[in-house]
Amino acid sequence: MNFSKTITYWYSENKRDFPWRKTKNPYFIWLSEIILQQTQVKQGLPYYEAFVSTFPTVFDLAKAPEQDVLKLWQGLGYYSRARNLHFTAKHIVSELNGVFPNTYSDIIKLKGVGDYTASAIASIAFNEPAAVVDGNVYRILSRFFDINTPINSTKGIKEFKVLASTLIDKEAPAIFNQAIMDFGSRQCKPKNPNCNICPLNNSCLALKKNKIQALPVKLKKVKVTQKYFNFLVCIDSNNNVLFEQRVKKGIWQNLYQFPLIETEKSISVDEFHLLKVKTYLLKDIDFDYSLYNKTDKIHKLSHQHLHTKFWIIETKALPKEAIPFSKLKSYPTPVLISNFINEFNF
């Protein structure tokens, strides 16, 4: 039995029952694919359920304020996905008459949709034989065919896409694409795959050459930069607090946080004056301050390690843009901030 037939047969015996596998509605397929970008099913599943429930149609998503979309996305990371999702929903409603595009070439024009996602939607929702190449597919193909081209090089991206395109079952692209990804996540796993029970173990070149652990080949690794964040939790005697939106480009764009001052290194209580709170934030306002966490809270992102301090600043009155404690949890925030809000117990 050849590669593709083996994968498809394995899937028929082992497929899992996910909610997005019960529908051909392109809106739901799109939603699931955006949520699952760089995200494991276990983490994305509850978000999919919440989005389908809150926004049953593309019209519901389009008419929602961005803040509501980001709030529902809170905790999932890569927030540009949520912003692009919302932008595209509005685009489909206002420019495409609410009708989801039905070909790969039209789907890939949507913001937030690249080659993988366009292929997934076109194949699953419209049965177009467009091959998906995600992390699972890179791993399976590089191992089975012993391909050493780095999967994140320009050459590798083209090479694996061409190969996947020759392998896809043109009669059943929806099943094949989901099958090969499922096979990758559960059988041909990154670490310690159980090749003894693999239906492809008699023809897998990496297994034959003992190169399972060495494949796929991946270029470079992101170097992690250290950053030092000082959040200023400014509260007044009437239970109000300063809270602001991150409008600049960078991490957590459009999410909310306490006023932030970044420093070159971790500062001590004695060095609080370096933050120049009196100059930049609370002009002519008297306040008392204290440090909430004695040791830096380290929040790890994929490319940054954030060493964070929460400074509690108490004053009689704050600028009028301060919000009441009771409204804090209605804003979309990074996990770091929502964790603090829950812990501090305003």
Add this chain to the structure above:
DNA sequence: AAGTCGGGGCT
């Protein structure tokens, strides 16, 4: 072609 963008899970 290289950097940026989250958070959680696994080893």
Add this chain to the structure above:
DNA sequence: AGCCCAGACTT
């Protein structure tokens, strides 16, 4: 600690 995850976008 390092790598991975149903990647896409920007520079």
